[in-house]
Amino acid sequence: MKVVVDMNKCQDHGQCVFAAPDVFRLDEAGHLAYVADPDESLRADVEDAADVCPLQAITVED
């Protein structure tokens, strides 16, 4: 599974962090950092994170 975040769209809402804390986090400056190739076992969390992104900036690729 591959995760792509359109950083031009991302506005650091952090909703993805609540949905998939093992994949997304906000760094000290409040900006998004994420794991681009998370384990397949995290798929449901990552899909939830993509759903709750207000900017719809997260894409999950197979």
Next chain:
Amino acid sequence: MGGLRAAEQLRAAGWTGSITVVGDEPLMPYNRPPLSKEVLAGKESFESLAFRPRASVADAEWILGTAVTSADLARRVVGLGDGTELAFDGLVVATGVRPRRLRCPGPAAGRHTVRTVDDARALRADLARPGAHVVVVGAGFIGCEVAATAVALGAAHVTVADPEPLPMLRPLGDLLARELLRRHQERGVRFALGTPVTAFEGGDRVTGVVLADGRRLPADVVVEAVGSIPNTAWLDGNGLDLADGVLTDELLRAGGLPHVVAVGDVARFPNARYDGVPRRVEHWSMPADSAKRAAKTLAAHLAGAEPDPEPFAPLPAFWSDQHDFRLQSFGAPALGLDDTRVLDGEPGGDVVVGYHRSGRLVGVVALGGPAAGAAAARHRPALLEQPALTA
């Protein structure tokens, strides 16, 4: 959005049968919040709004540009605007809301709402009129956002009119509403508060807005942002409680029927996290949250099983971008308006306010920059751990 999320969640819940999604708009589901902000401002394209459906619903059938006009829940059929009928085993009600309109005398041209892509296109074209005088009726989420966008687009005058004494008073309470007013005024938005609109002036097209206190505001462009009405007329005659949206139980079933669930803005559901009083919640987060729970309920019924008895208990969240600041909320601040306390920062800068009911924290709202939002998020675990208000 609710329909798309419900389809995806039915698949996630194990439903492998056919799925048909009917929508009255001609477009595939799209993201609405930017319609009053980035897209209205011209920073993002209309095309960028489309949701990307999950691969799991690639085989769903989409009937678009066609409204559902009737339903017979006992016979398990819905009637469509083109005169045809669709039979179903399970029904997800996801018809959302439409903007409420003002019933005032006066011309219709020049008056806008902001709900659909077409609405936003028409408003954007009107806001481009040089030196436009803009009157926004309604100081809620959409009214405040549109006012901020209109100022940024260079409108000559932007005035927000509302019968309440402060903007966003009902969702935010006095403390933050006062601060919101100050920030808007500082950034060039004018307000006509505490008095309702009674009429529009003009011949072919609106030229002014008349207020109950006798004041008249010149206006080339009027935006009506005065709340919404749930789309439920098509469900009339089925014995459902449709007093304000579709009343559901704690598993999102309507009318006690195992094969009918409701999601999103149109659903009036009890939230087990709070006081159990059924309410509609028009937050962007709600279609996804409710679709997940409703799909589990419906998929279990379609499989001949008992549904998971865990009651729906979402932690609501909303945000609103206005000018250079953001409101970020977690929980249900509207349930704790009588006991608000500053938790972090101070009202003039980045601030986080806590809302309490019976001494318990029920909501937090941040106003300011990213630091305020991050500070609000730190209270989220406490909100999740609170016992139910009824407990």
